Amino acid sequence: MIWNYFLMAAGVSSASWILSAFIPKKDIIRNLLVLIGILSMAVYIGFLWTSLERPPLRTLGETRLWYSLFISIIGLITYFRWRYLWMLYYCLFMSLLFLFINYLHPENFSKTLMPALQSPWFVPHVVVYIISYAFLAASTLVAVYGLYQVKREKFEAKYMQVADNLVYLGFAFLTFGLLFGALWAKEAWGHYWTWDPKETWAFITWMGYLVYIHRRYQKPGKYVSALWILALAFVILLVCWFGVNYLPSAQFSVHTYSMQP
Amino acid sequence: MSKTTKPLWQNPWGYAESFLIAFGLLLIGFLLEFTIQSNSGTSIRYPMNLILGGVFLTLLLVFYGLLKKSKLYLFLSGIPASIGAISMLTLLVIIMGVTPQVPMQDKNLITKLSLNQLTTSWPFLFINFYLLVILAFVIIRKSFPFKWKNWGFVCSHLGLWITIFAAGLGSGDLMRLKMDLHENKTEWKAYDDKGNYYELPLAIKLNDFIVDEFNPKLAVVENETGKLYEPSKPSMIMIEKDLTAQLHNWSVTIGEFLPLSGRAGDKYHPLHDFGAAPAAKVSVSTNSAEALTGWISCGSFNRPHESLKLNDNYSLLMTVPEPKKFSSEVTIYTPDGKKEDKVLEVNKPQSVNGWKIYQLSYDEKMGKYSSLSVVEVVKDPWQIYVYIGIFMMMIGAIYMFWRGNKVTINSEQ
Numbered sequence: 156m157i158w159n160y161f162l163m164a165a166g167v168s169s170a171s172w173i174l175s176a177f178i179p180k181k182d183i184i185r186n187l188l189v190l191i192g193i194l195s196m197a198v199y200i201g202f203l204w205t206s207l208e209r210p211p212l213r214t215l216g217e218t219r220l221w222y223s224l225f226i227s228i229i230g231l232i233t234y235f236r237w238r239y240l241w242m243l244y245y246c247l248f249m250s251l252l253f254l255f256i257n258y259l260h261p262e263n264f265s266k267t268l269m270p271a272l273q274s275p276w277f278v279p280h281v282v283v284y285i286i287s288y289a290f291l292a293a294s295t296l297v298a299v300y301g302l303y304q305v306k307r308e309k310f311e312a313k314y315m316q317v318a319d320n321l322v323y324l325g326f327a328f329l330t331f332g333l334l335f336g337a338l339w340a341k342e343a344w345g346h347y348w349t350w351d352p353k354e355t356w357a358f359i360t361w362m363g364y365l366v367y368i369h370r371r372y373q374k375p376g377k378y379v380s381a382l383w384i385l386a387l388a389f390v391i392l393l394v395c396w397f398g399v400n401y402l403p404s405a406q407f408s409v410h411t412y413s414m415q416p
Numbered sequence: 417m418s419k420t421t422k423p424l425w426q427n428p429w430g431y432a433e434s435f436l437i438a439f440g441l442l443l444i445g446f447l448l449e450f451t452i453q454s455n456s457g458t459s460i461r462y463p464m465n466l467i468l469g470g471v472f473l474t475l476l477l478v479f480y481g482l483l484k485k486s487k488l489y490l491f492l493s494g495i496p497a498s499i500g501a502i503s504m505l506t507l508l509v510i511i512m513g514v515t516p517q518v519p520m521q522d523k524n525l526i527t528k529l530s531l532n533q534l535t536t537s538w539p540f541l542f543i544n545f546y547l548l549v550i551l552a553f554v555i556i557r558k559s560f561p562f563k564w565k566n567w568g569f570v571c572s573h574l575g576l577w578i579t580i581f582a583a584g585l586g587s588g589d590l591m592r593l594k595m596d597l598h599e600n601k602t603e604w605k606a607y608d609d610k611g612n613y614y615e616l617p618l619a620i621k622l623n624d625f626i627v628d629e630f631n632p633k634l635a636v637v638e639n640e641t642g643k644l645y646e647p648s649k650p651s652m653i654m655i656e657k658d659l660t661a662q663l664h665n666w667s668v669t670i671g672e673f674l675p676l677s678g679r680a681g682d683k684y685h686p687l688h689d690f691g692a693a694p695a696a697k698v699s700v701s702t703n704s705a706e707a708l709t710g711w712i713s714c715g716s717f718n719r720p721h722e723s724l725k726l727n728d729n730y731s732l733l734m735t736v737p738e739p740k741k742f743s744s745e746v747t748i749y750t751p752d753g754k755k756e757d758k759v760l761e762v763n764k765p766q767s768v769n770g771w772k773i774y775q776l777s778y779d780e781k782m783g784k785y786s787s788l789s790v791v792e793v794v795k796d797p798w799q800i801y802v803y804i805g806i807f808m809m810m811i812g813a814i815y816m817f818w819r820g821n822k823v824t825i826n827s828e829q
Contacts (some may be wrong), residue, residue: 165649295763316821319819319820319821321820323821324816325813327817328817330809330810330812330816331813334809334810340805341799342763342765344774345774345796346794347583347802350517355512355513356513359506359509362502362506363506366502366506369499369502370495370499371497373495373496374493387588401514402513403513404512404516
């Protein structure tokens with residue numbers, strides 16, 4: 156049932172989002188279609204939450220659902236704020252991609268949640284990360300687009316302002332993610348920070364964006380190096396998110412729930 | 417190209433000098449580590465940490481008072497120095513993120529340079545100390561004279577500084593001990609990792625230890641190896657009353673499910689006994705063969721488990737149930753004669769007399785019949801200062817979210 160409803164919700168979202176790409180001129184209809192896609196994901200996550208009797212935030216597949224929801228919401232908000240249509244489509248494409256990965260790899264929808272994860276910190280910890288990752292992913296696209304425009308010698312300073320804004324918002328959420336994690340760890344195990352591989356990589360990610368912010372603050376005119384730093388920081392973020400499990404350091408991580416039987 | 421480059425080490429110092437200094441610190445750190453390995457066991461305790469912290473703060477202020485007009489101060493409180501230090505710390509942490517951070521016995525380059533225990537190595541200490549100095553000067557430079565428009569900046573940076581300072585100095589005073597609680601017994605001694613015992617200013621009596629379990633799951637295993645058979649997912653299905661589920665090629669129906677039972681004769685009966693185990697009556701059918709019916713049980717510490725042989729190669733079995741929740745009902749006594757009843761649970765610690773008590777584990781072989789509850793007791797006198805720092809960083813993050821790119825737009829003007 157959970158799987159069939161997923162197919163239904165993902166189908167509605169995909170159809171409305173893909174359809175919205177074909178009518179870029181009709182503002183209201185397009186926004187409405189995007190909104191329908193978002194609502195369909197939201198309703199499905201709500202359904203999943205109630206039927207699992209726990210927040211659906213445990214497996215990689217479930218996190219992808221949230222990612223899909225938030226990245227499309229943020230895409231719409233960013234569109235309303237900055238009117239970049241390509242950004243909206245990028246976000247919708249990313250959302251679709253995550254739904255598609257879920258479709259290809261159906262996760263085991265098990266009811267089991269280990270006691271250590273049964274904490275009120277769990278949802279905010281993961282949700283702020285997902286919002287943060289969505290902002291930072293969007294900032295990376297601005298960076299790549301900016302580098303492309305630099306090459307074409309059509310770069311405009313306003314791209315930098317969009318990138319800055321997205322990084323600032325993303326970094327604020329990233330900071331919250333780290334701090335929520337630290338407070339949770341203190342509540343659950345009595346220490347804030349254990350340099351668990353996932354924590355280590357989250358910290359590296361944080362430092363990467365810190366370099367970008369400081370570089371921008373000092374030399375606002377030197378945007379090419381800043382754009383490269385931004386693009387590189389996202390590579391680190393991807394290592395933190397997907398890559399950590401494959402590193403030799405990950406054997407002792409507390410963050411690899413999906414590997415447990 | 418007629419770009420004029422400044423000779424190295426000529427004022428004002430910039431990125432090149434910043435990276436060289438930070439890299440030099442790492443190099444010296446590693447050389448020191450190679451020659452005299454830092455002892456990971458030693459830590460600075462009260463009152464030594466407080467004195468060192470005070471000396472450090474005084475030196476910072478004296479340096480500022482005497483040299484605030486110097487080029488060195490301007491460099492150390494500037495962004496190139498910050499970026500150099502951040503980058504080198506990042507480099508170190510990337511090494512940490514790639515190599516397993518576990519103690520190793522072998523003598524090779526990795527252990528000689530402590531690449532497997534970087535958090536307690538000289539280079540890590542050096543770069544953190546350097547970062548703390550730079551951060552302190554950055555904060556001082558932004559705070560004097562104080563302008564209200566800088567409050568968000570000062571808040572986030574000072575928060576980070578306090579967090580690193582308090583967590584670093586406080587780590588020596590942190591005590592993390594374990595206590596074994598047995599039902600109906602009072603315990604006041606706790607032990608550390610090395611097996612040293614400590615008497616605590618509190619005693620804990622375990623009144624009851626309760627494990628709440630999920631229902632067990634159905635799984636198919638290979639008869640020869642005992643390995644989980646998983647050609648399709650899900651490979652485990654949680655048992656529920658009247659459940660019919662498809663497990664690989666078999667259709668499994670749960671006829672009866674007894675959460676607590678014992679075997680008598682050819683079937684299981686409900687039983688409320690010490691060691692009573694879950695059991696289920698299952699019917700299994702495939703397209704080709706006729707239905708197979710039998711009892712399965714995961715057993716317990718004093719009862720055998722029972723599986724159902726599906727064919728020569730595979731058997732159906734019940735997994736040992738996973739804990740949903742485990743908690744200890746305790747009475748806590750303190751030297752002033754007070755006693756309090758509390759419940760300890762994972763993620764729900766209790767505070768008594770400056771100690772925090774965490775539910776840690778139990779005797780997993782005994783499962784829900786465990787009469788042993790292991791708790792962790794932690795004393796962290798510096799916690800409040802770390803929390804203040806974290807709280808200030810959170811306010812800084814909200815400020816950042818609110819202002820967005822106005823920060824850079826302003827600095828461009």
